[in-house]
Amino acid sequence: MSATLPVTLTVNGETLTRLVEPRETLADFLRRDLGLTGTHAGCEMGVCGACLVMLDGLPVHACLTFAVQAAGTEIATVEGLTESTVIADLQRAFHERNALQCGFCTPGMLIAAQGLLARLPLPSRAEIRDALSGNYCRCTGYEAIVDAIETVARRRAAGETAPRFAEEPA
Amino acid sequence: MNAPLGSLDRPNSYIGRAVTRPNAKRLLAGRGRYVTDLVLPRMLHAAFLRSPYAHARIVSIDAEAARAMPGVRLVATGADLARLCTPWVGTLDHFKGMKSAPQLPLPVEEVLWSGQAVVAVVADSRAQAEDAAEAVLVEFEELPVVADIDTAREPDADRAAAGIEDNLCFRSRLDTGGIDALFAGAAHVVEEEFHFGRHTAVTLEPRAILADWDASEGKLTVHHATQTPYQFQDLYSRHYGIPEASVRVIAPDIGGSFGMKLHVYHEDMAVVGLSMLCRRPVKYVADRMESFVSDIHARDHRVRARMAVDAEGTILAMDVDDVTAIGAFSTYPRTSAVEGNQVIRLMGAPYRFRNYRAELAVVFQNKVQTSQYRAVGHPVACAVTERLVDLAAARAGLDPATMREKNLIPDDAYPCESPTGYKFEALSHQASLIRLKALMDYDALRAEQAALRTRGIHRGIGIASFVEISNPSPAFYGIGGARISAQDGATLSVTPSGEVRCLISVTEQGQGTETIIGQIVADQFGVAREKVRVITGDTEITPHGGATWACRGAGIGGETALQAARRLRDNVLALAATILQARPGDLDLRDGLVVDALSGAERVSLAEVARIAYFRSDTLPPDARAQLSITHHYAPQGYPFAFTNGIQGCHVELDVDTGLVKVLKHWVVEDCGRIINPLLVDEQVRGGVVQGLGAAFFEECRYDDNGQLTNGSLADYLVPMACEMPDIVVGHIETPTADTALGAKGCGEAGTAAASAAALNAVNDAMAPLGASIAQIPMTPERLLKSLGKI
Ligand code: FES
Ligand code: FES
Numbered sequence: 001m002s003a004t005l006p007v008t009l010t011v012n013g014e015t016l017t018r019l020v021e022p023r024e025t026l027a028d029f030l031r032r033d034l035g036l037t038g039t040h041a042g043c044e045m046g047v048c049g050a051c052l053v054m055l056d057g058l059p060v061h062a063c064l065t066f067a068v069q070a071a072g073t074e075i076a077t078v079e080g081l082t083e084s085t086v087i088a089d090l091q092r093a094f095h096e097r098n099a100l101q102c103g104f105c106t107p108g109m110l111i112a113a114q115g116l117l118a119r120l121p122l123p124s125r126a127e128i129r130d131a132l133s134g135n136y137c138r139c140t141g142y143e144a145i146v147d148a149i150e151t152v153a154r155r156r157a158a159g160e161t162a163p164r165f166a167e168e169p170a
Numbered sequence: 171m172n173a174p175l176g177s178l179d180r181p182n183s184y185i186g187r188a189v190t191r192p193n194a195k196r197l198l199a200g201r202g203r204y205v206t207d208l209v210l211p212r213m214l215h216a217a218f219l220r221s222p223y224a225h226a227r228i229v230s231i232d233a234e235a236a237r238a239m240p241g242v243r244l245v246a247t248g249a250d251l252a253r254l255c256t257p258w259v260g261t262l263d264h265f266k267g268m269k270s271a272p273q274l275p276l277p278v279e280e281v282l283w284s285g286q287a288v289v290a291v292v293a294d295s296r297a298q299a300e301d302a303a304e305a306v307l308v309e310f311e312e313l314p315v316v317a318d319i320d321t322a323r324e325p326d327a328d329r330a331a332a333g334i335e336d337n338l339c340f341r342s343r344l345d346t347g348g349i350d351a352l353f354a355g356a357a358h359v360v361e362e363e364f365h366f367g368r369h370t371a372v373t374l375e376p377r378a379i380l381a382d383w384d385a386s387e388g389k390l391t392v393h394h395a396t397q398t399p400y401q402f403q404d405l406y407s408r409h410y411g412i413p414e415a416s417v418r419v420i421a422p423d424i425g426g427s428f429g430m431k432l433h434v435y436h437e438d439m440a441v442v443g444l445s446m447l448c449r450r451p452v453k454y455v456a457d458r459m460e461s462f463v464s465d466i467h468a469r470d471h472r473v474r475a476r477m478a479v480d481a482e483g484t485i486l487a488m489d490v491d492d493v494t495a496i497g498a499f500s501t502y503p504r505t506s507a508v509e510g511n512q513v514i515r516l517m518g519a520p521y522r523f524r525n526y527r528a529e530l531a532v533v534f535q536n537k538v539q540t541s542q543y544r545a546v547g548h549p550v551a552c553a554v555t556e557r558l559v560d561l562a563a564a565r566a567g568l569d570p571a572t573m574r575e576k577n578l579i580p581d582d583a584y585p586c587e588s589p590t591g592y593k594f595e596a597l598s599h600q601a602s603l604i605r606l607k608a609l610m611d612y613d614a615l616r617a618e619q620a621a622l623r624t625r626g627i628h629r630g631i632g633i634a635s636f637v638e639i640s641n642p643s644p645a646f647y648g649i650g651g652a653r654i655s656a657q658d659g660a661t662l663s664v665t666p667s668g669e670v671r672c673l674i675s676v677t678e679q680g681q682g683t684e685t686i687i688g689q690i691v692a693d694q695f696g697v698a699r700e701k702v703r704v705i706t707g708d709t710e711i712t713p714h715g716g717a718t719w720a721c722r723g724a725g726i727g728g729e730t731a732l733q734a735a736r737r738l739r740d741n742v743l744a745l746a747a748t749i750l751q752a753r754p755g756d757l758d759l760r761d762g763l764v765v766d767a768l769s770g771a772e773r774v775s776l777a778e779v780a781r782i783a784y785f786r787s788d789t790l791p792p793d794a795r796a797q798l799s800i801t802h803h804y805a806p807q808g809y810p811f812a813f814t815n816g817i818q819g820c821h822v823e824l825d826v827d828t829g830l831v832k833v834l835k836h837w838v839v840e841d842c843g844r845i846i847n848p849l850l851v852d853e854q855v856r857g858g859v860v861q862g863l864g865a866a867f868f869e870e871c872r873y874d875d876n877g878q879l880t881n882g883s884l885a886d887y888l889v890p891m892a893c894e895m896p897d898i899v900v901g902h903i904e905t906p907t908a909d910t911a912l913g914a915k916g917c918g919e920a921g922t923a924a925a926s927a928a929a930l931n932a933v934n935d936a937m938a939p940l941g942a943s944i945a946q947i948p949m950t951p952e953r954l955l956k957s958l959g960k961i
Contacts, residue, residue: 098853
């Protein structure tokens with residue numbers, strides 16, 4: 001055990017400074033210190049993808065990143081991406097297609113999908129499946145997730161934008 | 171949709187409609203509230219020191235140093251918790267002769283598997299608790315490890331636990347008689363020895379529990395990631411001696427369950443005692459490594475089976491010997507014998523033959539306990555049966571589909587009974603097969619396969635019929651003495667604004683329970699779906715009920731909701747009739763309005779009826795009955811189970827040089843009776859199929875000879891990922907059960923039941939021209955190369 005260190009970083013648009021233990025992961029920091037429990041932990045070894053967050057715009061595993069390593073970066077979690085509406089179309093498509101059951105993998109899936117579509121705007125189904133190869137889902141069997149991402153890719157290519165997801169009718 | 175529904179299928183009925191899940195939006199926004207997320211004031215964290223040995227005696231425990239570590243509040247041993255908690259035994263009375271050693275939260279003298287929790291540490295943070303657990307010194311004396319199922323059953327074998335007289339937990343035998351003679355006289359006999367690997371549920375959210383003992387009130391509140399809050403309310407109450415009404419179990423959002431989260435786990439029982447000892451909330455979340463060595467495992471069967479067939483390919487008989495290894499204890503309270511029991515009873519279930527013999531041995535060994543996990547026993551029975559059917563077809567010179575056409579129970583033969591005693595009300599095997607062949611374009615696939623073979627491409631086609639057990643009656647657990655309810659209860663109320671609250675005992679783990687209950691209530695009561703709020707998963711709020719397991723949510727929970735909604739509707743119409751001075755029978759409730767039943771003309775709104783009932787009862791006549799809340803219970807009657815059926819097809823390509831199998835496509839036709847929401851049913855089926863394909867190709871808990879799990883991490887234990895899984899085509903036949911007004915049966919296990927069997931047949935089909943075969947799952951590349959004689 002060692003003394004805590006101050007880190008300053010931006011989370012969901014807000015710059016903040018906190019004292020953290022050097023061994024504290026970014027996942028624990030977000031969940032425990034900031035109460036951002038939308039980021040989940042499923043394996044804590046980088047294989048399940050439940051803990052993905054955007055770090056400077058790219059998906060990273062919050063379980064493999066120490067909080068101190070995130071100093072000076074911009075982190076976006078599912079909560080922030082929901083508020084800023086950038087993933088509203090993905091959320092809507094997941095909802096319509098029932099691409100989630102227990103929802104534990106879902107924040108990570110949304111972030112992986114957002115990362116994929118930023119890199120490859122119109123992926124094939126095989127490319128989508130490939131991009132999800134680090135995201136474990138025990139419930140859905142994946143097909144609905146692939147369908148939802150495919151739909152969003154097409155909608156984005158057609159220039160459609162989605163309103164705030166949370167306020168749409170159920 | 172092809173089932174007649176009478177009043178249920180008006181054009182605008184919610185029943186049968188693919189509506190989205192209102193409660194999924196919260197999860198999509200990252201606002202789920204899982205037990206893992208919960209924080210309570212003064213909350214402490216538990217960690218456990220685990221046994222490094224598969225079998226050992228505890229010589230001494232020295233916790234002095236650990237107690238002095240920063241943040242540590244309590245170090246508790248088995249003896250400490252045994253003073254609070256009474257032992258439990260995982261047997262059921264109707265499994266005659268079954269035995270198992272008594273269990274306690276933490277062991278007092280003997281550890282029985284590698285990874286068993288031995289000492290608990292409670293500290294201000296989880297990290298501090300883990301640090302201190304490492305500082306606890308336990309001296310173990312190693313004992314002989316029981317691992318092999320055959321040596322375990324020898325007369326002088328070492329025992330897996332001191333508290334049992336031998337390693338046979340349970341045995342069972344079924345025999346319709348004359349089997350040896352039938353086999354001796356059969357034109358063809360096919361036989362095989364099958365091996366089914368141990369696998370485990372690997373829910374993405376691990377097990378999690380937060381126990382909060384309030385000594386001032388004598389009240390225990392447990393936030394528990396479980397499918398069955400009422401079962402745990404009963405167990406915590408009885409084993410800790412707390413009055414039942416003072417125990418509250420809350421199951422909030424749950425990150426996957428699949429049967430794994432309805433068993434008693436030692437750590438979970440311990441956490442309740444730790445909270446009582448600390449008089450503070452104590453939380454424990456299993457990490458992934460702990461999950462692999464403490465969540466229940468499943469399967470682990472060796473089945474020797476044979477099938478007798480006449481010269482025309484008619485199946486005459488099956489003869490089965492199943493040995494399954496379950497760990498050192500039978501799991502509580504559902505036991506570890508149900509799976510084996512279902513294996514031997516489900517064998518051959520889709521087929522017409524009447525002659526059957528089976529022997530089951532359930533064996534103790536020093537590994538993690540096994541118990542019910544999605545599709546309990548079905549994948550084993552299905553794979554054995556379907557592989558033998560394929561072998562028999564080949565021997566009789568029939569195509570596998572033709573073989574099934576010939577032998578499946580005809581759709582007009584119901585009701586009927588299986589040779590193992592299961593009573594089938596109405597199934598649709600033949601229609602399902604016809605539908606599957608059409609969906610697959612079976613004949614074209616066979617032609618393509620033949621053409622590709624000439625080019626050295628090895629594709630295989632496998633099909634597998636199945637029967638699934640759903641909606642169990644009290645004959646399942648109640649009869650065996652387990653306090654596991656077969657009924658469900660719902661409380662329905664009209665709010666003063668004319669909305670509806672439904673508190674129901676079935677629970678939600680993402681399959682859409684709350685959504686379908688909302689559909690049923692809205693439909694049968696007569697309001698828009700948005701006006702119905704469904705609340706589940708809290709023993710303090712909903713009536714007692716069995717909750718969600720064995721695919722009973724829609725069939726039993728749904729019927730409960732239907733009957734409750736109809737009763738509440740009658741109450742509303744009776745009150746409206748009083749207000750309107752009309753006859754209740756002339757009124758109807760539609761879309762939130764009381765209308766004239768014949769003309770549909772609005773008479774008064776539901777909101778107005780509620781307003782009068784709650785705020786202006788002075789305007790009602792003295793004999794008016796303003797009962798706008800009702801509680802209703804429903805238990806299955808009639809058939810002991812609602813059996814469902816279906817068939818699956820699997821198309822694979824085998825790389826004979828690497829042993830890698832690519833699943834090209836998978837098809838399912840299933841008949842779950844009335845479909846309430848096709849969007850949800852299809853995804854239940856797909857998710858189930860992928861779990862079955864995981865078992866077929868990847869998943870296996872591997873142990874060494876010393877009883878050590880050698881692949882207990884998510885990097886080493888392979889689970890199916892998106893890139894390895896195919897698209898899955900799902901088709902439906904609907905044969906509603908006549909036992910209920912709703913007619914729904916279950917659908918959650920259908921996918922898992924037959925996916926591995928279809929895959930096994932497909933891979934064997936691909937290998938057949940090469941003279942190779944396999945009878946083991948998972949079918950790893952290494953095993954396939956061995957079968958092919960390449961290594
Ligand atoms: S928790 Fe980070 S990848 Fe699994
Ligand atoms: S929805 Fe449960 S793990 Fe993906």
